[in-house]
Amino acid sequence: MGKSILDGRQALRKEIDKIAEVAGYLWQNGWAERNGGNITVNITEFVDDAIKALPAISEVKPIGETLPHLQGQYFFCKGTGKRMRDLARWPMDNGSVIRILDDCASYVIIADHAVQPTSELPSHLAVHDRQIELGSGYKATVHTHPIELVAMSHNNHFLGKDVLTKILWSMIPETKAFCPLGLGVVPYQLPGSVKLAHDTLSELEDYDVVLWEKHGVFAKGTDVMDAFDQIDVLSKSAKIYLDCKAMGYEPTGMSDEQMAEMSRAFNLPR
Ligand SMILES: [Zn+2]
Numbered sequence: 195m196g197k198s199i200l201d202g203r204q205a206l207r208k209e210i211d212k213i214a215e216v217a218g219y220l221w222q223n224g225w226a227e228r229n230g231g232n233i234t235v236n237i238t239e240f241v242d243d244a245i246k247a248l249p250a251i252s253e254v255k256p257i258g259e260t261l262p263h264l265q266g267q268y269f270f271c272k273g274t275g276k277r278m279r280d281l282a283r284w285p286m287d288n289g290s291v292i293r294i295l296d297d298c299a300s301y302v303i304i305a306d307h308a309v310q311p312t313s314e315l316p317s318h319l320a321v322h323d324r325q326i327e328l329g330s331g332y333k334a335t336v337h338t339h340p341i342e343l344v345a346m347s348h349n350n351h352f353l354g355k356d357v358l359t360k361i362l363w364s365m366i367p368e369t370k371a372f373c374p375l376g377l378g379v380v381p382y383q384l385p386g387s388v389k390l391a392h393d394t395l396s397e398l399e400d401y402d403v404v405l406w407e408k409h410g411v412f413a414k415g416t417d418v419m420d421a422f423d424q425i426d427v428l429s430k431s432a433k434i435y436l437d438c439k440a441m442g443y444e445p446t447g448m449s450d451e452q453m454a455e456m457s458r459a460f461n462l463p464r
Contacts, residue, residue: 263327
Protein backbone atom coordinates (compact mmCIF):
# COMPACT_ATOMS: atom_id res chain seq x y z
CA MET A 195 0.00 0.00 0.00
CA GLY A 196 1.28 3.45 -0.90
CA LYS A 197 0.90 6.54 1.22
CA SER A 198 -2.57 7.98 1.69
CA ILE A 199 -3.75 11.47 2.57
CA LEU A 200 -5.65 9.71 5.38
CA ASP A 201 -2.44 8.52 7.10
CA GLY A 202 -2.13 10.19 10.50
CA ARG A 203 -5.31 12.24 10.00
CA GLN A 204 -7.92 10.66 12.25
CA ALA A 205 -10.69 13.24 11.70
CA LEU A 206 -10.38 13.12 7.91
CA ARG A 207 -10.20 9.32 7.95
CA LYS A 208 -13.37 9.17 10.06
CA GLU A 209 -15.18 11.37 7.53
CA ILE A 210 -14.05 9.22 4.58
CA ASP A 211 -15.04 6.09 6.56
CA LYS A 212 -18.55 7.55 6.91
CA ILE A 213 -18.71 8.03 3.13
CA ALA A 214 -17.62 4.40 2.61
CA GLU A 215 -20.19 3.22 5.17
CA VAL A 216 -23.00 5.07 3.37
CA ALA A 217 -21.82 3.77 -0.02
CA GLY A 218 -22.19 0.26 1.42
CA TYR A 219 -25.72 1.00 2.62
CA LEU A 220 -26.70 2.32 -0.83
CA TRP A 221 -25.45 -0.91 -2.42
CA GLN A 222 -26.99 -3.19 0.23
CA ASN A 223 -30.36 -1.46 -0.16
CA GLY A 224 -30.33 -2.17 -3.90
CA TRP A 225 -30.23 1.55 -4.63
CA ALA A 226 -26.87 1.56 -6.43
CA GLU A 227 -26.75 -0.89 -9.31
CA ARG A 228 -23.58 -0.83 -11.44
CA ASN A 229 -22.02 2.66 -11.17
CA GLY A 230 -25.32 4.32 -10.20
CA GLY A 231 -25.36 7.17 -7.73
CA ASN A 232 -22.96 9.81 -6.50
CA ILE A 233 -21.58 11.20 -3.25
CA THR A 234 -19.76 14.53 -2.92
CA VAL A 235 -18.62 15.81 0.49
CA ASN A 236 -17.04 19.14 1.43
CA ILE A 237 -14.02 18.15 3.56
CA THR A 238 -12.41 21.61 3.79
CA GLU A 239 -12.75 21.66 7.60
CA PHE A 240 -10.38 18.66 7.79
CA VAL A 241 -7.73 20.16 5.51
CA ASP A 242 -4.46 21.19 7.17
CA ASP A 243 -1.52 23.20 5.83
CA ALA A 244 0.27 20.07 4.63
CA ILE A 245 -2.75 19.12 2.49
CA LYS A 246 -2.98 22.69 1.20
CA ALA A 247 0.66 22.37 0.10
CA LEU A 248 0.10 19.09 -1.77
CA PRO A 249 0.83 19.36 -5.49
CA ALA A 250 -1.81 18.57 -8.10
CA ILE A 251 -1.75 15.03 -9.47
CA SER A 252 -3.94 15.93 -12.45
CA GLU A 253 -4.00 18.65 -15.07
CA VAL A 254 -6.24 21.66 -14.35
CA LYS A 255 -9.81 20.64 -15.20
CA PRO A 256 -12.70 23.02 -15.91
CA ILE A 257 -15.83 22.64 -13.75
CA GLY A 258 -18.00 23.97 -16.57
CA GLU A 259 -19.29 26.91 -14.61
CA THR A 260 -18.04 29.53 -12.15
CA LEU A 261 -19.00 28.88 -8.52
CA PRO A 262 -17.82 31.96 -6.59
CA HIS A 263 -18.14 30.54 -3.06
CA LEU A 264 -15.96 27.49 -3.69
CA GLN A 265 -12.57 29.20 -3.87
CA GLY A 266 -10.01 27.02 -2.06
CA GLN A 267 -12.61 24.45 -0.99
CA TYR A 268 -11.78 20.72 -0.91
CA PHE A 269 -14.15 17.88 -1.79
CA PHE A 270 -14.17 14.11 -1.75
CA CYS A 271 -15.95 12.95 -4.94
CA LYS A 272 -16.93 9.51 -6.17
CA GLY A 273 -15.05 8.65 -9.35
CA THR A 274 -16.76 8.51 -12.73
CA GLY A 275 -17.80 4.96 -13.63
CA LYS A 276 -16.91 3.71 -10.12
CA ARG A 277 -19.25 1.45 -8.15
CA MET A 278 -20.70 2.20 -4.70
CA ARG A 279 -19.98 -1.38 -3.63
CA ASP A 280 -16.30 -0.81 -4.41
CA LEU A 281 -16.25 2.66 -2.83
CA ALA A 282 -17.57 1.00 0.34
CA ARG A 283 -14.41 -1.09 0.64
CA TRP A 284 -11.78 1.05 -1.03
CA PRO A 285 -12.89 4.71 -0.91
CA MET A 286 -9.57 6.20 -1.99
CA ASP A 287 -9.37 3.94 -5.06
CA ASN A 288 -12.92 4.77 -6.19
CA GLY A 289 -13.00 8.46 -5.40
CA SER A 290 -10.58 11.34 -5.06
CA VAL A 291 -9.93 14.59 -3.23
CA ILE A 292 -10.09 17.74 -5.34
CA ARG A 293 -9.10 21.36 -4.71
CA ILE A 294 -11.12 24.19 -6.29
CA LEU A 295 -8.73 26.74 -7.79
CA ASP A 296 -8.79 30.51 -7.30
CA ASP A 297 -10.74 31.15 -10.51
CA CYS A 298 -13.67 29.20 -8.96
CA ALA A 299 -14.14 27.60 -12.37
CA SER A 300 -11.56 24.81 -12.34
CA TYR A 301 -10.08 22.17 -10.06
CA VAL A 302 -7.21 19.75 -9.64
CA ILE A 303 -7.09 16.30 -8.06
CA ILE A 304 -4.65 16.16 -5.12
CA ALA A 305 -5.09 12.68 -3.57
CA ASP A 306 -4.76 9.73 -3.39
CA HIS A 307 -4.89 8.75 -7.08
CA ALA A 308 -5.93 10.65 -10.21
CA VAL A 309 -9.45 9.17 -10.17
CA GLN A 310 -11.58 11.38 -12.44
CA PRO A 311 -14.61 12.68 -10.46
CA THR A 312 -18.19 11.90 -11.43
CA SER A 313 -19.65 13.49 -14.56
CA GLU A 314 -22.30 14.90 -12.19
CA LEU A 315 -19.63 16.98 -10.42
CA PRO A 316 -20.90 20.37 -11.73
CA SER A 317 -24.42 19.84 -10.38
CA HIS A 318 -23.13 18.57 -7.01
CA LEU A 319 -20.69 21.48 -6.72
CA ALA A 320 -23.42 23.98 -7.61
CA VAL A 321 -25.40 22.73 -4.60
CA HIS A 322 -22.32 23.02 -2.36
CA ASP A 323 -21.69 26.55 -3.66
CA ARG A 324 -25.24 27.52 -2.69
CA GLN A 325 -24.90 25.98 0.80
CA ILE A 326 -21.78 28.07 1.49
CA GLU A 327 -23.56 31.18 0.18
CA LEU A 328 -26.48 30.46 2.55
CA GLY A 329 -24.21 29.53 5.47
CA SER A 330 -26.38 26.42 5.91
CA GLY A 331 -23.59 24.23 7.29
CA TYR A 332 -24.58 21.46 4.86
CA LYS A 333 -21.52 19.51 3.73
CA ALA A 334 -22.77 16.48 1.77
CA THR A 335 -24.75 15.66 -1.36
CA VAL A 336 -25.98 12.16 -2.24
CA HIS A 337 -27.69 10.87 -5.39
CA THR A 338 -29.09 7.33 -5.45
CA HIS A 339 -31.91 5.15 -6.88
CA PRO A 340 -34.26 4.05 -4.02
CA ILE A 341 -36.58 1.44 -5.54
CA GLU A 342 -39.90 2.26 -3.82
CA LEU A 343 -39.56 6.04 -4.16
CA VAL A 344 -38.69 5.72 -7.87
CA ALA A 345 -41.66 3.36 -8.30
CA MET A 346 -43.98 5.96 -6.75
CA SER A 347 -42.61 8.62 -9.15
CA HIS A 348 -44.12 6.65 -12.07
CA ASN A 349 -47.59 7.92 -11.18
CA ASN A 350 -48.54 11.50 -12.00
CA HIS A 351 -50.92 11.54 -9.03
CA PHE A 352 -47.93 11.55 -6.68
CA LEU A 353 -45.98 14.31 -8.42
CA GLY A 354 -48.07 17.30 -7.32
CA LYS A 355 -46.50 19.62 -4.76
CA ASP A 356 -46.27 17.87 -1.36
CA VAL A 357 -48.64 15.05 -2.33
CA LEU A 358 -45.90 12.49 -1.63
CA THR A 359 -44.64 14.47 1.37
CA LYS A 360 -48.02 14.15 3.05
CA ILE A 361 -48.44 10.44 2.22
CA LEU A 362 -44.93 9.53 3.37
CA TRP A 363 -45.11 11.63 6.55
CA SER A 364 -48.41 9.93 7.45
CA MET A 365 -47.05 6.36 7.23
CA ILE A 366 -44.98 6.48 10.46
CA PRO A 367 -44.42 9.40 12.86
CA GLU A 368 -40.61 9.39 12.64
CA THR A 369 -40.57 10.27 8.95
CA LYS A 370 -41.98 13.71 9.70
CA ALA A 371 -39.54 14.16 12.58
CA PHE A 372 -36.45 13.04 10.67
CA CYS A 373 -37.24 14.42 7.22
CA PRO A 374 -38.96 17.58 8.46
CA LEU A 375 -38.95 19.49 5.16
CA GLY A 376 -40.55 16.64 3.19
CA LEU A 377 -39.80 15.49 -0.35
CA GLY A 378 -39.52 17.87 -3.30
CA VAL A 379 -40.22 16.71 -6.85
CA VAL A 380 -38.26 17.45 -10.02
CA PRO A 381 -40.04 16.47 -13.27
CA TYR A 382 -38.16 14.12 -15.59
CA GLN A 383 -35.06 15.58 -17.23
CA LEU A 384 -32.17 13.99 -19.10
CA PRO A 385 -29.57 12.69 -16.60
CA GLY A 386 -26.57 14.99 -16.41
CA SER A 387 -28.39 17.84 -18.14
CA VAL A 388 -28.08 21.50 -17.17
CA LYS A 389 -31.89 21.65 -16.81
CA LEU A 390 -31.89 18.79 -14.27
CA ALA A 391 -29.10 20.47 -12.28
CA HIS A 392 -30.92 23.82 -12.36
CA ASP A 393 -34.30 22.39 -11.34
CA THR A 394 -32.66 20.39 -8.53
CA LEU A 395 -30.85 23.45 -7.17
CA SER A 396 -34.10 25.37 -7.21
CA GLU A 397 -36.14 22.62 -5.46
CA LEU A 398 -33.41 22.22 -2.80
CA GLU A 399 -34.20 25.76 -1.64
CA ASP A 400 -37.29 24.28 0.06
CA TYR A 401 -36.36 20.63 0.65
CA ASP A 402 -33.40 18.53 1.81
CA VAL A 403 -34.42 15.61 -0.44
CA VAL A 404 -35.83 15.86 -3.95
CA LEU A 405 -37.26 13.05 -6.08
CA TRP A 406 -36.16 12.92 -9.70
CA GLU A 407 -39.15 11.55 -11.63
CA LYS A 408 -38.47 8.02 -12.98
CA HIS A 409 -34.82 8.20 -11.83
CA GLY A 410 -33.90 8.61 -8.16
CA VAL A 411 -33.36 11.08 -5.35
CA PHE A 412 -30.89 13.87 -4.66
CA ALA A 413 -30.30 14.81 -1.02
CA LYS A 414 -28.26 17.36 0.86
CA GLY A 415 -27.29 16.96 4.50
CA THR A 416 -25.08 18.29 7.28
CA ASP A 417 -22.93 15.23 6.57
CA VAL A 418 -23.21 12.14 4.40
CA MET A 419 -24.97 10.16 7.16
CA ASP A 420 -27.61 12.89 7.58
CA ALA A 421 -28.30 12.91 3.83
CA PHE A 422 -28.55 9.11 3.82
CA ASP A 423 -30.81 9.00 6.90
CA GLN A 424 -33.34 11.34 5.32
CA ILE A 425 -33.51 9.21 2.16
CA ASP A 426 -33.75 6.10 4.35
CA VAL A 427 -36.75 7.29 6.43
CA LEU A 428 -38.61 8.41 3.28
CA SER A 429 -37.87 5.06 1.69
CA LYS A 430 -39.15 3.23 4.80
CA SER A 431 -42.45 5.11 4.52
CA ALA A 432 -42.69 4.30 0.80
CA LYS A 433 -42.19 0.59 1.63
CA ILE A 434 -44.98 0.69 4.23
CA TYR A 435 -47.29 2.38 1.72
CA LEU A 436 -46.53 -0.25 -0.92
CA ASP A 437 -46.95 -3.11 1.59
CA CYS A 438 -50.45 -1.81 2.44
CA LYS A 439 -51.29 -1.62 -1.26
CA ALA A 440 -49.91 -5.14 -1.77
CA MET A 441 -52.25 -6.37 1.00
CA GLY A 442 -55.07 -4.86 -1.02
CA TYR A 443 -56.01 -1.68 0.79
CA GLU A 444 -55.24 2.02 0.85
CA PRO A 445 -53.37 2.80 4.10
CA THR A 446 -55.33 5.03 6.48
CA GLY A 447 -52.33 7.21 7.24
CA MET A 448 -51.95 9.38 10.33
CA SER A 449 -54.62 12.06 10.52
CA ASP A 450 -53.90 15.77 9.99
CA GLU A 451 -54.40 16.25 13.74
CA GLN A 452 -51.90 13.48 14.57
CA MET A 453 -49.36 15.06 12.23
CA ALA A 454 -49.98 18.55 13.66
CA GLU A 455 -49.45 17.08 17.13
CA MET A 456 -46.05 15.73 15.97
CA SER A 457 -45.06 19.19 14.72
CA ARG A 458 -45.97 20.79 18.05
CA ALA A 459 -44.36 18.10 20.20
CA PHE A 460 -41.08 18.09 18.27
CA ASN A 461 -41.04 21.73 17.24
CA LEU A 462 -40.92 20.81 13.54
CA PRO A 463 -40.69 23.49 10.84
CA ARG A 464 -43.78 22.33 8.92
ZN1 LIG B 1 -28.87 8.35 -11.24
